[in-house]
Amino acid sequence: MIRIEDLTHVYPGGRRQSPRTAVSDLTLHVPDGRFTILSGPNGSGKSTLFRILCGLARPSRGRVLIGGRDLLADPASARALMGVVFQSPAVDKHLSVQENLMIHGALYGLKGSAFRARLDEALAWTDLTGRLGDRVDTLSGGLARQVELAKCLLTRPRLLLLDEPTTGLDPASRRSFLSALTRLRRERGMTVLMTSHIFSEAEDVDSVAIMAEGRLLAYDTPQALRARLSGDVLVIDSPEPDTLAARLRDDMGLGAIRHGDELRVDEFPSGIDAVVLLERVLAGYRDLVRGITVKQPALEDVFIHVTAEARAARRVGAPESQETAA
Numbered sequence: 001m002i003r004i005e006d007l008t009h010v011y012p013g014g015r016r017q018s019p020r021t022a023v024s025d026l027t028l029h030v031p032d033g034r035f036t037i038l039s040g041p042n043g044s045g046k047s048t049l050f051r052i053l054c055g056l057a058r059p060s061r062g063r064v065l066i067g068g069r070d071l072l073a074d075p076a077s078a079r080a081l082m083g084v085v086f087q088s089p090a091v092d093k094h095l096s097v098q099e100n101l102m103i104h105g106a107l108y109g110l111k112g113s114a115f116r117a118r119l120d121e122a123l124a125w126t127d128l129t130g131r132l133g134d135r136v137d138t139l140s141g142g143l144a145r146q147v148e149l150a151k152c153l154l155t156r157p158r159l160l161l162l163d164e165p166t167t168g169l170d171p172a173s174r175r176s177f178l179s180a181l182t183r184l185r186r187e188r189g190m191t192v193l194m195t196s197h198i199f200s201e202a203e204d205v206d207s208v209a210i211m212a213e214g215r216l217l218a219y220d221t222p223q224a225l226r227a228r229l230s231g232d233v234l235v236i237d238s239p240e241p242d243t244l245a246a247r248l249r250d251d252m253g254l255g256a257i258r259h260g261d262e263l264r265v266d267e268f269p270s271g272i273d274a275v276v277l278l279e280r281v282l283a284g285y286r287d288l289v290r291g292i293t294v295k296q297p298a299l300e301d302v303f304i305h306v307t308a309e310a311r312a313a314r315r316v317g318a319p320e321s322q323e324t325a326a
């Protein structure tokens with residue numbers, strides 16, 4: 001459904017700013033009917049890529065095909081296949097749910113019974129039935145987001161693009177929004193591409209793409225990504241993470257990834273596992289440990305691992321496995 005080939009986007013510099021490469025030689029294929037989450041640290045290029053996919057920005061180089069249609073050569077035809085939920089609200093909060101949907105339908109020539117049929121169809125994926133007459137600014141954050149989704153669905157898109165749609169929602173509203181997306185994928189075969197920083201959201205999707213500094217670092221199923229970390233992860237909360245990282249490196253030859261105040265070890269010398277290391281760290285460096293845990297790897301751990309690896313690979317002359325704050 002989405003074929004991105006060798007995509008590069010450089011923001012031109014100005015008098016005081018040098019040009020900035022936001023997306024770099026990125027190739028990504030999202031097959032039909034997949035639910036994919038696109039994640040990455042701040043500034044990794046997700047929004048730029050999202051804007052290119054929606055047709056809001058033109059890349060410096062590369063090609064994007066949506067359902068086989070060339071987004072750059074024939075944007076209208078490619079855009080006809082997609083529905084977009086932006087991060088910032090795109091509905092009029094002073095109007096009712098129905099008024100918002102009617103206006104959007106009218107923009108696409110949907111009126112009368114045709115509109116009514118599409119409205120019923122779109123509402124079936126939401127919890128908005130019975131709330132049509134309510135003004136959007138009186139709805140909960142979760143329901144207001146669902147109005148955005150219903151608006152997209154009026155035009156029966158084959159591809160849904162969503163930019164951090166669950167930001168600011170409480171866990172229950174987030175779950176219900178995601179469950180609508182999962183059902184749309186399963187029952188309608190809809191392709192869903194959504195950016196998110198929330199790794200728990202990505203545990204059950206079909207695939208996860210991880211970007212950093214404009215590049216695609218990993219793209220796989222959540223299971224395959226988790227399998228990249230073969231064992232447990234040792235997480236150490238330290239008052240002096242840099243000091244502890246240096247001691248672990250010098251005394252034990254261990255590479256630890258620094259992530260905020262935490263140090264993480266997810267690769268172990270042979271014969272040592274996370275539990276053995278936990279005991280050694282407590283025995284040898286008790287004053288540098290505030291808390292210490294052994295955990296099974298989750299997607300967030302893979303994300304921290306691959307982004308740290310990419311930074312390490314770029315740092316000329318730096319010890320390969322030691323990292324600075326994420």
Ligand SMILES: Nc1ncnc2c1ncn2[C@@H]1O[C@H](COP(=O)(O)OP(=O)(O)OP(=O)(O)O)[C@@H](O)[C@H]1O
Pocket residue numbers: 011020021022040041042043044045046047048049
């Ligand atoms: N209009 C712009 N002009 C110049 N540089 C920009 C512009 N927009 C983004 N950038 C730069 O491009 C890079 C990628 O930014 P982008 O917003 O796409 O990342 P992101 O992953 O969406 O970040 P976030 O998660 O913080 O939204 C960053 O270095 C950013 O500073």
